Amino acid sequence: MSMPTTETNNIKPVRNLVSTPVTIYLTGGLLIILTGFFSFFFCGSFLKKLLNIWNNLRNRNRPSNLIQPSIPPEHAGLGSKIIQSFPEFPYSVKDRGMDQCSICLIDFMDDDTMRLISTCNHFFHTICIDLWFESHKTCPVYRCELDVHKKSSRLFLKLYTKCVFCGLQETVDHLFISCQFATSVWEAAPFSNVQATLGTTNFTSALQASRKLVNLPPTGVHLVSLFPWIVWTIWLTRNQRIFQNREFDGMATLTKATTDAREWQQAQQEVHRAIELQTDPEIQPTSTIIINTDAAWKEETKTAGIAWIFYDVNGKPFRQGSGTEEWVSSPIMAEALCHP
Incomplete structure (x- = not known):
């Protein structure tokens, strides 16, 4: 009687599903990176929140009369239209x-494009x-502000738009x-025809008429x-009233103008007189x-000593005695005798 035989050739061994060490290392490293990233993100947000709370508390306790630092404007530079209004020219070493x-502290060369x-x-x-x-509105050297339109609204000087004599609107006329x-x-x-000036209200017309x-x-x-x-004296009188609080009436102003004109005329006459005295050498x-x-x-002996010396045209002496x-x-008689 034969025993049944078992076919062992068709049976496959079962493998253990165990991860290799490389997979374990990769998974652990990825988890560590993700954990660090999220920790950094949340810690940064938390610290930023704490910093904002701290600044708010500090500003709340700060006295209100302290001057806060000014924040520079976003557009701190000069407008393009103003920049383009400054002319350009080629540089010339020969001329300048x-x-x-x-x-940039670099020497200018010929034909360099310059902006004035x-x-x-x-x-x-x-x-x-x-x-x-x-980023600037001023000249790098002179530091003068070039944004004229905005500058005019920030002037601290008092602009006198009213006449200091009568209070009306001040113009040249x-x-x-x-x-x-x-x-x-x-x-x-003291004019012979003063109506040439008083007959107009325009300064240009009065200036043209002043020639007559x-x-x-x-x-x-x-x-x-x-x-x-x-x-000129009216202008000086106006400035003295503004800046020195000194007042002069019309007659004092006219007297000063006449005196200044007379002094100027006298100085010109002296200059012309000095020029006329200068003659060309003969x-x-x-x-x-x-000669x-x-x-x-000598009074005691009633005698006179006489001496003479002759020079040529070049100033060289050639005879004396x-x-x-x-x-x-x-x-006087001695002087008369010594003359040839």
Whole structure:
């Protein structure tokens, strides 16, 4: 009787599903990286929140009268229209000499493109100054603000738009012609035809008409018209009232204008007189002989000593001598005897 046999060839061994060490290491490293990333993110957010809370508490306890730091504006540079209004030109070493850009400190070369800041007459490389104007509104050298429209609204100087004499709107025509103060000066002005000035309210027309004005003799001014001197003195009187709180009436203003004009005229006459006294040196002929003589007189003996010396045209002496004369009655006679 035969026993049943078992076929062992068809039976496959079962493998253990156990992870290799490499897989374990990769999984652990990935978990560590993810854990660190989320920890860093949450810790950063938490610290930022704590910092904001701390700043709020500190600002709440700060006195209200402290000056807070100003935050610079986002657009701190100069506008493109203002930048383009500054002219460009090619640099020439021959015309302007050797110089360097104050921004990049590089020497200017021929044909370098320059931009001229017409407000202060400084010039720089166009690239350098355009880059500077992206964050500044001032000249790099002079530091003058170039944004004129915004600057005018921040001026701390008091602008006098009203006439200091009458309180009306101050203009050139009003200040020098129409104002009651100016009118009082022109009415007393020593002109033969003062109506040429008072007959108009326009300063330009009055200036053109002043060429026909004639100064009256009592002023003593005949080389120049009194018109510009009166205008200048009115301007000085206006400034003295504003800045020095000094007031002068119309007659005092006219007197000062006349005095200044007379002093100026006198100075010009002295200059012309000095010029007239200067004459060209006389050219001496080659045969000219220059003789220098001198005499001395002695009263006790009534004698005179006489000496002479001859020079040629070049100033070189070529003959000299001396002598004595008796019975000379006076020093004047001695001087007369020594002359040839």
